[in-house]
Amino acid sequence: MSAIQRTRSMEEGPNSHPPRQYLGRALLVASLLLSVCVGCANSDQRPEAKSESGAGQADETEPSNGSDDDIEPTVVEYTDYNDPLIGVNRAVFAFNDVTYRYLLIPVSNGYVAVVPSPARRSIDNFFYNLKTPIYLVGNLLQLDFGAAGDNIVRFGMNTTTGVLGLFDTADAWLGIERAEAHLEDALISYGAGYGMYIVIPFLGGSDLRSAPSELMDVALNPVFHLTENPERFMIQSFDYLQNSASGADRYNTLREKSEDPYIYFRNLYLQGVQRDADYQ
Structure with a gap:
């Protein structure tokens, strides 16, 4: 997701706004209000859905009895890893570190405390369904036409019977699971290596194979094409x-x-x- 979007340089007249401005407002209202309301109202009837995978995202199921104090930083040490951008990476990491600890984490904690888990699942479903073009292109780049077909069916079904994607009825009723794919997955299938490690502002750790995938996700995200600022920035930030x-x-x-x-x-x-x- 792009952290900062360009704003308009000139103020336009009331009749010159294209339809996408109103689509942006509709999407913003849907993500902030409709998702929460429907998620709360159907907390006991909502079809089960899987959380969207991604770096830094935890499972939406209830936490185990163990506390965060049980988490141990046990990872493989790459003592001889060549990190040519370590100077720049450390600077960006320091910026992200401050942003996470003093902005993102407090806001996230407030969001989790205020919005019930069923509503958060519905919001996740909504955004996942909205970003179907990203996954569809990722499937086609890998010539995975079966997964592409699944994504088309999922989008049509979840948009209608799933109330604009709030509920994953395609999985719950037909067993058609998510077939998420990105440019990075296609590059991996072609044998491309990950290159050097880089740290991206706000997004965190990445590499030369993953970073272009992030940019392509932005370019293929319908929000980028159907909305304008400030609605676009607000929707992407909320996502x-x-x-x-x-x-x-x-x-x-x-x-x-x-x-x-x-x-x-x-x-x-x-x-x-x-x-x-290792799992490829």
């Missing part, structure tokens, strides 16, 4: 918040238990890349 809120507080726990937070989170990321490669 970023809801996607990372459930696992945001664990960042502080891991950070406090690591001797060098930058090295620890870098190694954690690299371990995840290696783990994913």
Whole structure:
């Protein structure tokens, strides 16, 4: 998600706004109000849905009896890893660190405290369904036409019977599970390596294979094309918040238990890349 979007340089007249401005307002209202209301009202009847996977996002199920104090920073140490951008990466990491601890985590904690878990699941479903074009292109780039077909069916069904994607009826009723795919998945299937480790403002750890995928996700996101600022920025910011809120507080726990937070989170990321490669 792009953290900062360009704003208009000139004020337009009341009759010159294209329809996408009103679509943006509709999307914003749907994500902030309709999702919460429907999620709360149907907390006992909502079809089960899987959370969207992604770095930094925790499972939406209820936490276990263990506390965050039980989390141990045990990752593989990459002592000989070549990190040519370590100077820049450390600077960006320091910026992200302050942003996470003093802005994102407090806001995320407030969001989790105020919005019930069923409503958060519905909001996650809504945004996942909205971003179907991203996954569809990712499927086609891998020539995975079966998964592409599943995504088309899921979008049509969840948009209608799932009330604009709030409920994952395609999975609950027909067993058609999510078939999430990105440009990065296609590059992996073509044998592309991850290159060097980089830290992206706000988004955190990434690499030369993953970063272009993030940009393509922005370009393919319907929100980017159907809305204008400030609605676009508000919707994308809210999507970023809801996607990372459930696992945001664990960042502080891991950070406090690591001797060098930058090295620890870098190694954690690299371990995840290696783990994913082992399952390819």
